Amino acid sequence: EMLKTKNFGRKSLNEIKTLLAEMGLTLGMKFDHWQRPEIPEKTKE
Numbered sequence: 001e002m003l004k005t006k007n008f009g010r011k012s013l014n015e016i017k018t019l020l021a022e023m024g025l026t027l028g029m030k031f032d033h034w035q036r037p038e039i040p041e042k043t044k045e
Contacts, residue, residue, distance in 0.1 A: 002013055020026055 002008055003010065017027065
């Protein structure tokens with residue numbers, strides 16, 4: 001899916017995969033207890 005992005009090629013994808021692997025991570029990982037942080041709504045000025 002990422003390869004469909006304009007100007008994003010296989011080399012870029014492989015570089016990202018390498019960096020993630022160095023951190024013990026992979027694309028598509030599932031986190032059982034992760035919750036998206038709440039982002040406060042911007043107030044009108």
